Each structure stands twice: as C-alpha cells, then as structure tokens.
Amino acid sequence: MTAPLPVYLVKGDDPALVSQSLSGLLAEVTATDPSGLGLEDLSSDEPDIGAVIDACLTPPFLADRRTVLIRDLGRLPAADVDRLVAYLDSPSETTSLVLAATGAVPARLLTAVRQVGHVVDAATPSGKGRTQWLVARLREAPVNFDAAAGAALGEHLGEDLGRLAGIVGAVSAAYGPGARVGVTELEPFLGEAGSTAPWELTDAIDRGDAGAALVALHRLMGSGARHPLVVLATLHRHFSAMARLDGAGVTSDAEAASLLGLRSTFPASKARTQAGRLGHAVIARAMGLIYEADIDLRGRTAVPGEAVLEVLVGRLARLGPRRSQPGGARRRSAGGR
Numbered sequence: 001m002t003a004p005l006p007v008y009l010v011k012g013d014d015p016a017l018v019s020q021s022l023s024g025l026l027a028e029v030t031a032t033d034p035s036g037l038g039l040e041d042l043s044s045d046e047p048d049i050g051a052v053i054d055a056c057l058t059p060p061f062l063a064d065r066r067t068v069l070i071r072d073l074g075r076l077p078a079a080d081v082d083r084l085v086a087y088l089d090s091p092s093e094t095t096s097l098v099l100a101a102t103g104a105v106p107a108r109l110l111t112a113v114r115q116v117g118h119v120v121d122a123a124t125p126s127g128k129g130r131t132q133w134l135v136a137r138l139r140e141a142p143v144n145f146d147a148a149a150g151a152a153l154g155e156h157l158g159e160d161l162g163r164l165a166g167i168v169g170a171v172s173a174a175y176g177p178g179a180r181v182g183v184t185e186l187e188p189f190l191g192e193a194g195s196t197a198p199w200e201l202t203d204a205i206d207r208g209d210a211g212a213a214l215v216a217l218h219r220l221m222g223s224g225a226r227h228p229l230v231v232l233a234t235l236h237r238h239f240s241a242m243a244r245l246d247g248a249g250v251t252s253d254a255e256a257a258s259l260l261g262l263r264s265t266f267p268a269s270k271a272r273t274q275a276g277r278l279g280h281a282v283i284a285r286a287m288g289l290i291y292e293a294d295i296d297l298r299g300r301t302a303v304p305g306e307a308v309l310e311v312l313v314g315r316l317a318r319l320g321p322r323r324s325q326p327g328g329a330r331r332r333s334a335g336g337r
Helices: 015-029 049-057 078-089 107-116 127-140 147-157 161-175 183-189 198-206 210-221 228-245 253-260 265-278 280-300 305-317 326-336
Strands: 007-012 039-041 066-070 095-102 118-121
Touching: 007 015, 007 107, 015 066, 015 095, 015 161, 049 066, 049 078, 049 095, 078 107, 107 118, 127 147, 127 161, 147 161, 147 183, 161 183, 198 210, 198 228, 198 305, 210 228, 210 305, 228 253, 228 265, 228 280, 228 305, 253 265, 265 280, 280 305
Parallel strands: 007 095, 007 118, 039 066, 066 095
Antiparallel strands: none
C-alpha cells in the first residue's frame, strides 16, 4: 500500500462484508503503527462529529500518524454530513479518517472522499460478478476447494456471502493449510442454508416448479428473515404486474416497462411473457389466492404464517401449464424409437 490517505470510506449492503473489508483496510492503514496507539475508535450509534473532527485535527501522540475510525456511520444528519465534507476540503496531513457505512451514503460525502481519499466498495456482487467474486475468494483460501465443493458452497450461501469467511476459516482450521476440500469435507461446516433472492421464488413459480419454489420460500423466511407479509408483498407485486399487462395491448417490452414504471425491460419482458402464458383467468385466480392469503396472515386463521405461504406458493406454482424440461423431450423421443 502507498502512503496513507487522509480519508477512506468502506461501504456496502452486507454488514459482514463491510466488516471484513474494514478489517483488511485497517491492517494496511495502521501497518506502520504496530502498537496501535495511533488508532482512535469513535464509533457509536450516533457519532459526535464535532469530537471526530477534533480528533482528526489533534496531532498524533506516541505514533507517526493518527487513525480515526467511525464504524456503522449510518444516516448522519445533513448538518453533520456538511461538517465532514467541510473538514475534507482541508484534511489534516497527519490523520487518516476511516469511515464504514452499511447502506446509502450521501452523494456529497462520497464525492468529497473520492477527491482526497479512497472508497472501498464492499457491496454484495450479483449475477456473473457474484460467481467471479466467490471464485476469487476461494482461490485466496488457505485450503484448496475442488470445483464441486466450490459450487456447493456458492449454492448454499445464496445471498449471504458474508458467511463465506467464517466457513472458510473453520474448514481451514479443521484440515490445515493446503488441504484439498471436496463436498464430503465441506458439508459438516455448512450449517443452515443462506438466504436467496426474491426472484428465485417468483421464477420457480413461473416455471411451475413447486419444489424449488418452496425451497426458495424457506430460505427467504429462514436465513433471509423476511416477514410473511414481506414475502406476500413480493408475490403481489409479481402477479400485479401481469394483471396490469393483461389486456393492455402492449406490443413490446419497452411499452411493458413504461406501463409498469420500470427502468429495465428485463423484468417487464418476464412479466409480459408470463402474462401471455397464463392468460386472464389464471392471473385473476392467482390474485384471488394472494388476497385470501393476506386475510389469513392478518388474523383470520390461527395457522402459522409460514404454513399459509407454503400453501399459497404450492397453489401458485400449479396454476399454469408446466414448462417442458429440455431433456424430457429427448428422453420421450428416444423412448418412442
């Protein structure tokens, strides 16, 4: 690492990933201060920005450089953001201010940090980026995960990538550096399956796969800790989009996105395709089932919320025609020869 900068900001949406990135950054920033005497942690639920700035302006004592840390920056009042931005207009040459935030960060603070310091993006990756991120972390691990173990670990973690470091650490401690780890060696350390993305649930319902839909539901409500009404809202939005497109006469994905108020045509295309596949009667039936489940969740019955949603998801997944599996047609064709 080059000479320490006046300010660093670690930001992301997963507290565990932010914490891991922050630990690595602090190790680099304080590398020339093995005693730790130059580090001052002023983290609190409501940081005193006046005290933070005073600490930044105070010359280091018994160390070459002072490092002032604020964890969990949170939502600062606008006035406090302005004070930080004003400080960063002319930061102390002998202090590194290290900020960590989970969630949104004011744009003007981001701009000020980038002008004189560095922003570490610890956001949870998605899509291909998630796979690349996971592969890179496994390559850095002290043990060697084979391809099957890496795939199993990625599937198990789902959206909870913050758990990766703990699992890798436990596996490494058990088997020792350089050990080769397969699925058999990995399984005892996995624990509960991680959360998953809401669209895993709706996609499974759309393709008529009740089993996969129930697995996604349990992961959302288990590790994902989503309240039943939150999951129901996801299902309502999903089928409401189809209901709005049903009979609207849209002829393109762009028109569908405009009608639904979406910036991207991708979810609009999925809703348009599924609406055409299901038809008016099935969409109406789905909305009726969601309405009945909403009443049940709000106290009409004493049935647990998870059970109400299990029944709903199973019914929704069976409403439309099941999509044929690519290999199924080939097997039927082969059997007919």
